[in-house]
Amino acid sequence: MSTRNAYDPYLYQDVWVSPMYLAGSNGTGDAGFAPIAHWPHHNLDDGPCQLLVTSPDQRIRIGWFGDDFELWKITAAEDPVSAPRWTATFNHVTPAEIVAGLTTTLAHDYSEATDSNARFLTNPSLYWADAVRPLTDAGWIRDGGAERGTVEIIAPDGQAGVLIDNRLSDWDDETITLWAGPPGWGTRAEAAFTARTPSHLIAATAAAMTDVAPVIRERHQIDRKVEHLVTITPVSPAAPQTPRAPTPLDVHRTAVAQAADRAARAARAPQTAADLRAMAARSRTATSTQMRSSSPAPALGARPLGSTAVPRHNR
Template identity: 75%
Template sequence: MHAPDDPHRYQEVLVSPMYLAGSSGAGDAGFAPVAHWPHHYLDEGPCQLVVTSPDQRIRIGWFGDDFELWKITAAKEAISAPRWTATFNHVTPPEIVAGLTTALARDYAEADAYDVNGRFLVNPSRYWADAVRPLTEAGWTRDGGAERGTVEIVALDGQAGVLIDNRLSGWDDETVTLWAGPSGWGTRAEAIFTAGTPSHLIAATAAVMAESAPVIRERHQIDQRMEHLVTLTPVGQVAGPQVSRAPTPLDVRRTAVTQAVHRAARAPRTATALRVMAAQSRSAGAAQHRSGSLAPAAAARPPASSPPPRHGR
């Protein structure tokens, strides 16, 4: 862990390769493509937020305190069993999740009233290569040591890959795993897809992993076991318009607290609301000492939403 008194602890850095950047502590990047879809905030249970398509056939769940941070499903009808499931663990960069949610938002927008299924429910290709084409086109190569009946494609640096299980399996069995980083609870990112997942959705997720663009993190968010595998460049040292200026993790935290307080102020004084008010008090004091005493986020946070109208959420 980074020392609490490290003056560079909260320094913003560009992390490359992106697939080793880990989580930013917030899900904004993953939810951004579906920000216009209905949001359902849950006070009880492990799932803290569910974003659904307007007809609720697509569901994107955020489990802020769990190992499997994201669970995304699609079904033929709102009340029917999922046709496929994708899960992303707590180490997966949300920018990779955004590859899938962007494709889902596009598929849903392109479906018309006469399209019963939508492209997000098509059967996967019979050819495993279709799901990972962005990786092979980027120069990732096949690992000849994979177990019989499986295929593994590995990045040039050997620190990321995809494992495909081609053995006979059920519709709900997990057959494709995108991974990055060394094995370990805090170092290995994993995105797992069941057998029914459309190939183009897996490819859309893989395409983000194949990109070389770095992402912004605060230095303390990089696991020390990963520092020798990534390139960290302080944001202030990068010149030119090529650097994307997305909201920083600190921006996300401040916005989340402010807007959570707005929600709590308009709701009955439940235990949840009281905890939010306490968080406001802690965050206000911490923000004044950002250089040395700002406390890190205790757990991953769902994205901030727009403040609700005064008559309700």
């Protein structure tokens, strides 16, 4: 990417990118924050966590670490001062649209939570398949070469997958990792979940990865090592807007223009039979006058045609 001209307008054109899981981050995180935009926001510009969004009771916390490798850190706890029950992290390459799969479900769970029942704190399913069912339903297949004690499921294009670690681990260990893109600091997106993350929350994030709708990016935001793996389509021009209703000033101007046009036509064309007769009379008069003026004058001393000349000596 360093060989690109940073001032080339072409690099800042908006384009559609698919598959979405290879689109990378657009650097803002807006899509991930949109579902919880109504929750309290805390700007922490001086710390590594630049923005913290919490549920109203502060049991759910979504942190944005704008300059770190782990860009997002999302946790849920029994109460505001307890240690997190589970943690989900998303690195700096992960599209915010994938994060939105999790935050959308968290917002829904919180809106339906009661003091005695909060789905975002439920225990995960005993079956690992429940957490990744959206992937298998979408045709992702199990890789038989995964390490013993783990399960890996791969997308049909081979450029995304999920690694499930079924070996004994602590509650705070990361046991499920969604990934997309070639290995590398700027190309591999990763979303990791600790052991007690509810299965339906992982499934919601996985479902976002199966979304076939393209996403908008600027050209320079697509890593050059990924360009050949994605479909890039220029964003079409905006559709024409519906014509607005005419204002009183528009109506007045139209009426004035129409009146002026009628007056001009009236000046050029007769409107009554009398006008026609008058024009015909003027035309005949003009024609007669023109004919007389165009006839040659008689020569000096010539007698009129048909007259009888009387010789002077006979008088």
